[in-house]
Amino acid sequence: MVKENPSLHRDETDNSGAAKAVRGPGRRLHGAIAHKLGMAILSGQYAPGDTLSGEVAFAEELEVSRSAYREAIQVLTAKGLVESRPKAGTRVLPRNRWNLLDPEVLAWAFAGEPDIQFVRDLFELRAIVEPAAARLAAQRRDKDDLRIMKDALAAMRRHTLATEAGRAADRDFHNAILNATRNDALLVLTASIGAAVNWTTQYKQRARALPRNPIPDHVRVYDAIAAGDPVAAAEAMGVLVDLALEDTASAMGG
Amino acid sequence: MVKENPSLHRDETDNSGAAKAVRGPGRRLHGAIAHKLGMAILSGQYAPGDTLSGEVAFAEELEVSRSAYREAIQVLTAKGLVESRPKAGTRVLPRNRWNLLDPEVLAWAFAGEPDIQFVRDLFELRAIVEPAAARLAAQRRDKDDLRIMKDALAAMRRHTLATEAGRAADRDFHNAILNATRNDALLVLTASIGAAVNWTTQYKQRARALPRNPIPDHVRVYDAIAAGDPVAAAEAMGVLVDLALEDTASAMGG
DNA sequence: ATCCTGTCATATGTCGGAGTAATTAACGGA
DNA sequence: TCCGTTAATTACTCCGACATATGACAGGAT
Numbered sequence: 217m218v219k220e221n222p223s224l225h226r227d228e229t230d231n232s233g234a235a236k237a238v239r240g241p242g243r244r245l246h247g248a249i250a251h252k253l254g255m256a257i258l259s260g261q262y263a264p265g266d267t268l269s270g271e272v273a274f275a276e277e278l279e280v281s282r283s284a285y286r287e288a289i290q291v292l293t294a295k296g297l298v299e300s301r302p303k304a305g306t307r308v309l310p311r312n313r314w315n316l317l318d319p320e321v322l323a324w325a326f327a328g329e330p331d332i333q334f335v336r337d338l339f340e341l342r343a344i345v346e347p348a349a350a351r352l353a354a355q356r357r358d359k360d361d362l363r364i365m366k367d368a369l370a371a372m373r374r375h376t377l378a379t380e381a382g383r384a385a386d387r388d389f390h391n392a393i394l395n396a397t398r399n400d401a402l403l404v405l406t407a408s409i410g411a412a413v414n415w416t417t418q419y420k421q422r423a424r425a426l427p428r429n430p431i432p433d434h435v436r437v438y439d440a441i442a443a444g445d446p447v448a449a450a451e452a453m454g455v456l457v458d459l460a461l462e463d464t465a466s467a468m469g470g
Numbered sequence: 471m472v473k474e475n476p477s478l479h480r481d482e483t484d485n486s487g488a489a490k491a492v493r494g495p496g497r498r499l500h501g502a503i504a505h506k507l508g509m510a511i512l513s514g515q516y517a518p519g520d521t522l523s524g525e526v527a528f529a530e531e532l533e534v535s536r537s538a539y540r541e542a543i544q545v546l547t548a549k550g551l552v553e554s555r556p557k558a559g560t561r562v563l564p565r566n567r568w569n570l571l572d573p574e575v576l577a578w579a580f581a582g583e584p585d586i587q588f589v590r591d592l593f594e595l596r597a598i599v600e601p602a603a604a605r606l607a608a609q610r611r612d613k614d615d616l617r618i619m620k621d622a623l624a625a626m627r628r629h630t631l632a633t634e635a636g637r638a639a640d641r642d643f644h645n646a647i648l649n650a651t652r653n654d655a656l657l658v659l660t661a662s663i664g665a666a667v668n669w670t671t672q673y674k675q676r677a678r679a680l681p682r683n684p685i686p687d688h689v690r691v692y693d694a695i696a697a698g699d700p701v702a703a704a705e706a707m708g709v710l711v712d713l714a715l716e717d718t719a720s721a722m723g724g
Numbered sequence: 725a726t727c728c729t730g731t732c733a734t735a736t737g738t739c740g741g742a743g744t745a746a747t748t749a750a751c752g753g754a
Numbered sequence: 755t756c757c758g759t760t761a762a763t764t765a766c767t768c769c770g771a772c773a774t775a776t777g778a779c780a781g782g783a784t
Contacts, residue, residue, distance in 0.1 A: 294548035303777040348598040557746040
């Protein structure tokens with residue numbers, strides 16, 4: 217059940233028609249509603265099978281038009297979070313219907329207090345996929361790939377992981393590896409998970425000291441890929457994922 | 471570019487307001503539009519960066535309301551296929567922004583003539599993930615899991631894979647393994663891919679003779695999981711995926 | 725007890741208009 | 755000639771009211 221009814225209201229001093237709604241991160245109005253609802257669902261505020269407020273009622277509560285609400289529902293439906301049928305209302309689907317790997321769903325899951333078990337699941341998946349990706353990259357990389365990785369590594373050394381530029385370099389490094397696998401499915405999957413997880417990590421880590429110098433471990437991965445050694449690459453990447461898991465676990469107090 | 475303008479028109483003899491549109495598989499109107507557009511995009515009819523017809527023009531072409539079109543666009547946006555901005559129009563995003571692992575996107579990709587490279591990518595991913603899943607299942611399965619697998623196996627023996635019941639049993643078997651991993655992320659990922667790939671395979675296979683008796687290979691997986699032997703389970707599952715790849719490849723004429 | 729049938733609440737589809745934002749191009753200054 | 759600024763166009767965004775269809779539920783008939 218919806219507890220409160222806040223924060224998505226039109227500016228009351230200027231009701232000149234269009235929405236001055238308090239919107240999420242740069243989103244459109246329906247995007248903001250989808251964001252709000254998505255976070256509510258992902259954070260477990262709705263039990264599966266629970267039915268959301270009706271279209272009219274809900275739109276009235278939030279003081280937005282039905283169109284905006286409906287478009288938001290379309291987004292959630294597209295991500296497998298809800299299903300709406302005439303008369304039956306819009307119901308939250310069981311968890312196994314959710315597109316948990318959708319980048320936005322992932323972001324919602326991590327926005328609040330992420331479920332510790334889900335985080336473990338995700339890292340388990342990363343621990344499976346990323347070493348395999350490194351293995352493939354070692355077999356398929358070309359000069360361009362290596363150059364990009366090298367540049368990213370250099371950037372990581374210049375800036376630390378404490379800066380945004382440093383984290384961007386880290387992302388570039390991992391993306392270069394994924395690109396070198398020549399496998400789009402792998403790329404999309406890992407990019408989604410990595411983005412969500414890393415984002416959380418960096419967020420939670422603000423006050424903490426960085427755990428340890430990550431450069432040597434990255435260099436090991438690079439060396440193995442450059443040498444074309446699939447086994448070593450997979451192993452080195454496994455270490456990297458384990459480290460990330462440790463960081464995240466301690467950051468979340470697990 | 472849009473080539474034609476067919477098949478989504480209102481019934482002309484009865485223009486009494488509501489949509490009598492020719493709709494896709496049981497979907498709603500906007501779902502049908504999303505389906506149509508999604509398939510067009512996935513089949514490469516639009517180049518990335520290409521801009522779709524404007525809201526008004528498009529809705530007029532298809533003789534549907536702008537609202538329906540907009541809701542369809544929301545669905546596509548949610549799946550990362552397009553992005554629409556004022557004045558700029560609705561543009562097809564580059565391929566790496568697509569949620570290729572979304573079940574619906576996967577279905578669209580496989581609806582037409584699926585890109586052979588993409589199919590290979592997907593099987594590569596399966597070859598990475600499924601053996602690992604079997605490994606985890608061997609470590610974590612309990613009696614219930616084993617019972618469900620056993621039942622599914624029995625059903626597979628009764629019906630063959632040529633019947634729908636047999637394929638359902640096959641799905642049950644694999645789902646039971648995924649469930650036994652106790653990892654939701656793994657489950658969702660593999661379910662999406664498996665559904666799309668298997669569906670295509672069965673579709674293409676209609677006229678073909680089944681390649682070989684798959685039961686013994688499935689039994690090997692079961693035995694390893696029942697015995698709690700992670701290594702053997704992973705290996706046996708690897709064989710299963712390889713076999714599926716062979717089938718699919720030959721079915722697609724690759 | 726089961727099945728049918730009518731009612732009604734609710735989602736779905738439609739429409740046109742007002743508002744807003746971003747691209748494009750025209751314009752003026754350096 | 756080139757570049758920054760401004761204006762107009764254009765397409766998305768949001769709105770609210772209306773019409774339609776469908777599924778749930780209740781009450782009655784078999």
